[in-house]
């Protein structure tokens with residue numbers, strides 16, 4: 387209610403601004419709003435999708451030039467802007483696609499965005515007949531008040547649309563994908579797709595911001611694509627605060643006003659002051675003004691919450707065969723052969739433990755089943771289906787759940803939000819067993835601060851909420867004390883008994899293996915050298931030789 391009142395008061399104030407402000411101040415406010423929309427647009431990429439762009443002025447400049455060139459030719463602004471948005475979106479899709487193909491997207495993203503900005507600046511300087519060259523093109527406007535209302539209404543409508551999107555399933559997926567892509571993929575989110583869409587949306591919003599800027603500025607010239615503007619928008623966003631709506635607008639309006647009022651006479655001092663503010667914010671208030679206010683208001687509770695989106699269950703096709711069948715799976719890293727023709731099957735309702743000395747290839751095998759690595763040869767069938775072409779999130783949709791050696795949860799969210807996220811991608815609504823209900827109700831804890839055993843429990847609860855038919859576990863008891871480890875073994879056996887799901891567990895600790903396994907497979911130098919009950923494996927001479935080091 388307080389939020390609605392605050393938004394209404396702000397809307398009234400902004401609507402009434404032309405009645406109380408002079409033409410110069412109103413023009414500065416209009417410019418600040420256009421820059422604010424630009425900062426909000428950048429936030430969709432940097433703040434929300436975690437994709438840093440240091441050349442976002444490229445998209446802004448395309449919008450500004452579209453309006454300027456259009457006016458030069460007597461074309462109406464709206465249809466002229468369409469192609470500019472399309473070009474921006476295509477560039478953004480390519481840049482995000484290339485960036486996200488890399489394990490660390492930051493470096494390619496920085497280079498590409500920087501390069502595209504410089505390239506467009508060079509093009510704007512060179513194609514004089516179209517762009518006016520270094521002098522640029524002048525743009526006229528119908529009046530200061532009309533320009534202000536146009537900017538206000540377009541920015542408000544665009545922001546409202548984006549907020550609506552961010553408050554739904556897309557927003558929830560983006561929160562997870564940007565923070566922990568590994569776990570997000572395990573909740574059946576196509577993280578690359580979600581983040582790429584956010585980057586493209588960011589480019590489109592920035593292009594519209596550029597189009598709004600052109601008539602207010604009155605002149606569009608090559609520096610509109612430049613590094614100075616790309617850096618300024620990063621500063622506005624960092625100071626205002628990422629993942630906020632008001633923060634970027636507030637910072638852009640205040641800092642633009644500062645630059646316009648002080649810039650001409652105090653130019654060098656203003657730039658120095660701005661740099662000092664930026665360093666202070668990055669060092670002392672990394673969340674910016676909005677982030678600091680949010681953290682203060684939510685003291686001790688998670689600063690980030692998952693948008694309350696409704697799950698849309700997507701039933702999976704019925705199983706046609708064992709949960710997992712591997713035939714002749716091989717994998718090499720360069721000249722090193724790690725897996726060499728592995729055959730293995732895991733039937734429903736059974737737990738198979740994979741043991742073997744260090745470097746035997748156990749984790750590599752698990753990664754191939756999960757879809758993180760591709761096998762060089764052989765086949766992987768999940769529930770009767772060849773999954774060679776399926777990425778991680780699609781295998782999760784088939785019913786694969788995964789627990790990692792170090793529990794992987796969305797650390798910034800509460801346990802309840804983590805479980806909500808898992809339910810969002812589940813093929814069916816799942817009632818969690820009673821021992822996980824405390825986590826499902828915990829809205830106040832920050833998941834990253836939970837004790838290791840509770841984080842492990844939360845990870846298991848997330849896997850269970852996804853209604854898995856095959857759970858992959860990599861040393862699930864690593865780091866746990868003996869009591870917590872025994873409790874985990876009991877919990878996993880309960881899961882098998884109650885859900886009938888299959889498990890494939892990589893484990894070193896023979897106590898855990900004895901408590902968990904229906905079958906044990908021993909891997910040595912990339913080959914399964916024995917497969918049977920725990921007693922058979924312990925008595926196997928080849929296993930003793932390879933694994934236990936006994937003769």
Ligand SMILES: Nc1ncnc2c1ncn2[C@@H]1O[C@H](COP(=O)(O)OP(=O)(O)OP(=O)(O)O)[C@@H](O)[C@H]1O
Pocket residue numbers: 719724742743744745746747748749750751
């Ligand atoms: N991405 C990679 N690039 C190069 N070599 C790798 C890669 N991943 C694993 N290896 C090598 O493959 C071999 C098998 O590794 P893997 O982690 O699968 O063994 P493991 O049986 O799980 O061992 P541990 O029990 O110590 O975890 C090791 O020699 C490892 O160094």
